[in-house]
Amino acid sequence: MNILVCISNVPDTTTKIRFVNEDTAFDANGVQWIINPWDELALTRAMELKEDPSNPIEKVSVLTVGPAACEPTLRKALAIGADDAIRIDAEAGDAYFVASQIAEVVRKGDFSIILNGIESSDYNGSAVGGMLSELLDMPSVSAISSLRMENAVVMISRDIDGGREELSVPLPFVGIVQKGIAQEPRIAAMRGIMMARKKPLQVVPATDVAPLTETAEFSLPTPREPCRIFDAENIKELVNLLQNEAKVI
Amino acid sequence: MSVLVYTENWDGKFKKLSYELISYASRIGEMLGGSVTALSIGKVGDDELSKLGNYGASRVLSTGGGGTLDNQLFTDIITAAVQKTEAKVIIFSNNNTGKALASRLSVRLKAGMASGVTAVPESTDPFLVEKKVFSGKAFAKVKVLTDTVILTLAQNAFGIIETGGTASLEAFDPGTDPSHAKTIIRDVQKQTGKILLTDAEVVVSGGRGMKSGDNWQPLEELAEILGGALACSRPVSDEGWRSHDEHTGQTGKIIAPDLYMAFGISGAIQHLAGVSSSKFIVAVNSDKDAPIFEAADYGIVGDALKVLPELISEIKAAKAQ
Numbered sequence: 042m043n044i045l046v047c048i049s050n051v052p053d054t055t056t057k058i059r060f061v062n063e064d065t066a067f068d069a070n071g072v073q074w075i076i077n078p079w080d081e082l083a084l085t086r087a088m089e090l091k092e093d094p095s096n097p098i099e100k101v102s103v104l105t106v107g108p109a110a111c112e113p114t115l116r117k118a119l120a121i122g123a124d125d126a127i128r129i130d131a132e133a134g135d136a137y138f139v140a141s142q143i144a145e146v147v148r149k150g151d152f153s154i155i156l157n158g159i160e161s162s163d164y165n166g167s168a169v170g171g172m173l174s175e176l177l178d179m180p181s182v183s184a185i186s187s188l189r190m191e192n193a194v195v196m197i198s199r200d201i202d203g204g205r206e207e208l209s210v211p212l213p214f215v216g217i218v219q220k221g222i223a224q225e226p227r228i229a230a231m232r233g234i235m236m237a238r239k240k241p242l243q244v245v246p247a248t249d250v251a252p253l254t255e256t257a258e259f260s261l262p263t264p265r266e267p268c269r270i271f272d273a274e275n276i277k278e279l280v281n282l283l284q285n286e287a288k289v290i
Numbered sequence: 291m292s293v294l295v296y297t298e299n300w301d302g303k304f305k306k307l308s309y310e311l312i313s314y315a316s317r318i319g320e321m322l323g324g325s326v327t328a329l330s331i332g333k334v335g336d337d338e339l340s341k342l343g344n345y346g347a348s349r350v351l352s353t354g355g356g357g358t359l360d361n362q363l364f365t366d367i368i369t370a371a372v373q374k375t376e377a378k379v380i381i382f383s384n385n386n387t388g389k390a391l392a393s394r395l396s397v398r399l400k401a402g403m404a405s406g407v408t409a410v411p412e413s414t415d416p417f418l419v420e421k422k423v424f425s426g427k428a429f430a431k432v433k434v435l436t437d438t439v440i441l442t443l444a445q446n447a448f449g450i451i452e453t454g455g456t457a458s459l460e461a462f463d464p465g466t467d468p469s470h471a472k473t474i475i476r477d478v479q480k481q482t483g484k485i486l487l488t489d490a491e492v493v494v495s496g497g498r499g500m501k502s503g504d505n506w507q508p509l510e511e512l513a514e515i516l517g518g519a520l521a522c523s524r525p526v527s528d529e530g531w532r533s534h535d536e537h538t539g540q541t542g543k544i545i546a547p548d549l550y551m552a553f554g555i556s557g558a559i560q561h562l563a564g565v566s567s568s569k570f571i572v573a574v575n576s577d578k579d580a581p582i583f584e585a586a587d588y589g590i591v592g593d594a595l596k597v598l599p600e601l602i603s604e605i606k607a608a609k610a611q
Binding site: 180181182201204281 | 300361394398402403406421422425434435442474476548549560569572590604
């Protein structure tokens with residue numbers, strides 16, 4: 042059985058966010074691109090599952106929707122350990138557009154477990170995984186914090202408000218994963234980086250899908266008032282203001 | 291044009307966020323000149339269902355029984371409710387359940403979805419609504435291109451408005467096939483009697499400046515006095531000083547309490563992404579240049595462990611008045 046990990050190519054989380062073209066586009070100038078942090082955890086867990094000989098997993102593939110400039114991020118995923126990569130050649134439109142592109146690849150492929158990070162750190166849409174599962178009419182489980190296999194059955198823990206739920210799900214399915222799925226994202230070793238150059242990276246053309254939404258404009262938040270600094274000798278005053286001015290205690 | 295709200299329940303009870311959703315939906319209902327229907331799935335008593343009227347729902351559909359969350363089956367039920375009410379705007383909470391269902395429904399109805407919206411739409415024709423992007427570092431105005439619109443509302447973004455209205459309660463049979471639920475729930479573990487971090491109005495949080503997991507007692511005490519929940523920064527949970535459940539930040543929990551108090555947290559950008567929606571932030575840190583002070587409203591430059599005892603006694607005294 043094969044695992045597909047859907048990867049979003051996102052600006053490094055420390056990037057200073059700026060916009061261009063009259064605030065209609067993200068300013069990618071000088072930006073470092075990374076694998077979306079949750080997708081990286083999903084890939085790490087997929088590799089762990091594959092490496093355990095008791096699991097019947099043959100291949101881990103990674104996929105992204107984006108132009109050629111995304112390929113270094115896919116190579117990074119290959120260096121971490123994925124067996125092959127697919128790039129759907131299109132500017133990522135809205136979540137529906139992206140999910141529709143991925144669905145086409147999944148329909149033509151042979152994937153039993155399809156993993157998505159719970160959100161991407163750029164548009165914070167949290168929608169692609171759910172949309173993909175509906176397009177494919179597959180079960181979906183979101184907020185997965187643990188994923189194991191027992192006798193080829195997938196066992197999942199997911200976070201619910203104030204607790205955890207243990208569940209199982211028939212394959213194929215779409216898993217939407219969050220922190221906890223893997224302890225630390227795996228870092229590519231030199232050998233992995235060398236091998237990644239030779240691993241297959243397939244480019245597939247996009248299918249024609251009309252988006253359901255578009256971004257009209259971006260803006261930056263208004264700067265906060267400067268912090269009011271209190272002396273450590275003056276805690277009483279701080280508490281007084283918290284109670285009577287800010288009215289938060 | 292009617293508005294449908296999916297109101298999730300927790301063991302048969304609604305929460306503040308359910309009322310916030312209804313309040314938000316009523317405002318959109320006013321803009322569209324339509325009424326608000328709430329959909330409740332699962333066993334919830336009539337008294338509890340009636341409460342939704344007080345925030346602007348004129349009608350409440352309740353399925354009565356029904357099991358635990360299955361994304362496919364619940365999407366079937368919500369689709370049936372959309373058809374029954376001819377809703378043009380469908381609203382969910384931007385929590386894990388809401389996002390999982392809204393995204394499936396978006397495909398089912400071929401309706402554009404804007405997630406994590408933070409305000410009422412700027413206009414409804416075209417439908418333009420603002421949401422946070424880049425983990426709170428920017429906003430985007432999303433234009434929904436379809437006639438039917440799906441929104442997930444960011445928590446604590448709108449507030450609660452009581453209308454004093456009443457809602458008619460209707461038992462709702464969605465006519466769905468329960469066998470469409472493919473997930474099999476094997477076990478549920480719940481904490482009881484503890485304020486949930488994502489629900490808490492006050493959050494007391496500790497970072498590496500607390501120096502050891504053994505130093506958490508003052509934070510626990512402060513959280514108890516303020517009726518709040520405990521959180522921590524990522525290094526703290528990575529070190530095993532506190533459980534990962536308390537990790538707040540970009541990859542941990544995203545919270546938006548009324549008051550966030552950060553002790554010994556430097557405020558890395560990833561941490562701020564999880565807490566910057568808090569209404570008021572108080573920070574205590576020994577480094578005056580720590581980035582947490584750029585996000586904070588009030589700050590004390592000092593050792594958190596030294597500041598805490600006096601802060602606790604002053605807050606106790608203030609609250610006793």
